[in-house]
Amino acid sequence: MKTSRRFFLSGAGALAMAAFSGPVSAQDVIGEILQSERRGNWDDTFDARATQGDNVASNLPIFSPQTVMYIEQAVAQYSGIVAQGGWPMVPATKKLQLGVVDPDVVALRKRLMVSGDLPTSAGISESFDTYVDAAVKRFQARHGLPADGVLGKYTYAAMNVTAPVRLGQLETNLVRLRTMSGDLGPRYVMVNIPAAQIEAVDNDRVALRHTAIVGKIDRQTPILNSAINEIIVNPYWNAPESIVRKDIIPLMRKDPEYLTKNSIRILGPDGNEIDPVTIDWNTEDAAKFRFRQDPGKINAMASVKINFPNPHATYMHDTPSQGLFNKLMRFDSSGCVRVQNVRDLVTWLLRDTPEWDRQRFEQTIKSGENTPVQLAVPVPVYFTYISAWSTGDGVAHFRDDIYGRDGVDELQLSQAL
Structure with missing residues (x-):
């Protein structure tokens, strides 16, 4: 197991190392990939476990000096890739997955090798083997897609964004990250809008990570800095x-x-x-009145609301x-942020608030009574827009530029599909 892991890591890191060592060696590696003879087939020895190095998951916060360093390295790596002509396009005409033997897998292998998802030692062939399966899953995880190893329309779209565009996306987000790499507090919450994800950070480590639902294109979640002061x-x-x-009003006209x-x-x-x-x-006369929904299971915020002062009337909720x-x-929201497993986040937020442990919190939910709780120590919260970042050497993450803030239409994948 140790030998195969080292074998994979040496192959997967070859391209990234070449990008840092200079254009000549980068050209040699990329040229070797794109011009490789067909080799490797089903009768070769392969082991999916050997391709699980370079973990995409990380406890490193997106807002950190280390992330800035890693994205700077990614910019250097992608600059080398761009200088040598980028990666090949993969024909988006078939459903490629484990077990398939098809000529298009050759282009897929080369594409994944150039970006460092597939070790060069896996070889070039038409076989979608376990090496390719693990590499596709790694690629999908880096792009916020379900890591199922199947090439559907979203995976194809992300894979065929050109290398120069990805380089520009990294450079754009490097500027954003540099502005937020200072002292943000020992504990804080970060909402990353393009990733639709939340990080609860404690002493420079992600303590909790939550899936989120953020604003629609026509009802965007705002960028803001504040402090959570009330549950x-x-x-x-x-x-x-x-x-x-x-x-x-339209619903009342119907029912x-x-x-x-x-x-x-x-x-x-x-x-x-x-x-x-x-x-x-x-008419729209009703708009001048206040519409209030009672607490309960069908309440739009369900069990809990997380408040923080801001001019947008934005909040987080169940x-x-x-x-x-x-x-x-x-x-899918109207600008506020819905939080999956929100009770875990609230328990974390209430950690320094006397008498509000998880048991009391759950009992209060069951009571059905509207209960405001002031945090003893407000927790900073940052709503941000980071569509590309890096959590490690050779691990670059990309997300759909849902609001078009990166300035390149090609990055708004969800709008094109």
Whole structure:
């Protein structure tokens, strides 16, 4: 096992090392890959375990001096790749997966070798063997895709983004990361919008990582810096005016019982409840009132709301629609951030707040009572937009530029598919 692991690591790292050592050796390695004779086949010895080096997963925070160093190394590596002509395109015409023998696998192997996902020692052949399967999974993990080893439309799209575009994406995000690599506090929460992911960081280490749902393209989650100061257990949900106009009013025109079915009350300026039948839903008069949903299982924020001061009326929260976390493209909210396994995050946030352990938190949820809890020590929170970063030598991560902030249409993969 140790021998095969070293064998893989030496092959997988060859291209990256060549990129750092100079254009001549980089040219030699890439030239060897692209011009290789066919070799390697099913009767060769192969072992999927040997291709699990260079782990993509890491406890290193995206906001850290080490990440800046690693992305600088990635820029150097990708500069070398670009200087030698980049990687080959992989024909996106077939469903390639483990066990397939097809001429297109040759181009796939070369593509994965150039980016360092497949060791050069795996050879060039038409066989989609366990080496290729592990390399595709590694590529998918680096690009935020389900690591199933199957080449579908999103994997093909990510794979066929050109090397110069990926280099530019790394350079753009290096600038962003350099501005956030200072002292952010011993404990903080970072929401990365393009990755739809949350990091809870404790002493320069990711203590928790959560899948998130962030804003739609037309209702974007804002960039902001603040501090989490309040947890509301069993929250009321006050619908933003934008949702009242875009969603609730049209729904009431279709179904006059919509508000009653969803436990939503209309409150006037004096706080008194207004009967929905007294409102003309063919106009937008309702937008001047407050719409408040009672706590409960169907509440839009479900069990908990995480508050922090900001001018956008943005917050983090639970959701009754847990199935949305299984989606590949998790850009479905109206700007706020939904958090998977939010109770773990809240328990972590309440760590320094006396008497609020996990047991009391869970009991309060069961009570159904609206309960605000002030954090004894506010925790900084940063909403950011990082679509490319690196967590280690030879491990570059890329995500869909969902809001088009990187300035290259080719990076908005979800819009093109």
